[in-house]
Amino acid sequence: MPHIDGFVIPVKSARKAEYVAMAQRMIDLYRKHGATRCVEAWGEGIDHGARTSFPRAVEAAQDEAIVFSWMEFPDKATSDAAHQAVWSDPEMDAMMQTDLIDGKRMIFGGFETVLDVR
Template identity: 30%
Template structure:
């Protein structure tokens, strides 16, 4: 069964180009070791004030639960930062365990002594997920 490594990454907006290059390099190595898909999503700039929720009606319906957390709060992103939601899809947990071990020991993914850190590892939010459900795209017509 498909296995997903998910990440929430706070990053300085002026480092986005460097992150893209980093992610492309990492993705090519991960794919060599069995990853099916690597996806990076950038938080919509219209949602960057820390007060957004995907639907006003849902926010209003949940008002009694207290303040809702958005991705900015969850990632502890500060001024001048944005959030990347990223995931790597593997064919199975066993394929992920074997592939990730190989990928992380590959010299191509090891930081160079002169490379600047793109984000703080202590603020990276990560987890492994098994798929619960998946809904396919429906096209009318």
């Protein structure tokens, strides 16, 4: 079963087009290094829960949207190698010089697929 890397990121709502353009460049890099599927989903109608929620988890401000994204790899080894290659790439370094993403508030992690029903 594939390995999934998931991310929850707050992004300024007014900068959606800029985020999508940057995400496309990141996807191109990850696909080059073994990602088989990449999904970027822009939050719509996400409640700010009383105790827990995506907005609370990333300390989203009123003017921020929640982005939920994931990448699929054949296995964890491919994922690990892709992350190392991408984060060593000068293009990625240049993309991270922007204030578009606050990495301190991003949630991310790797997951072993146990069910995949389509």
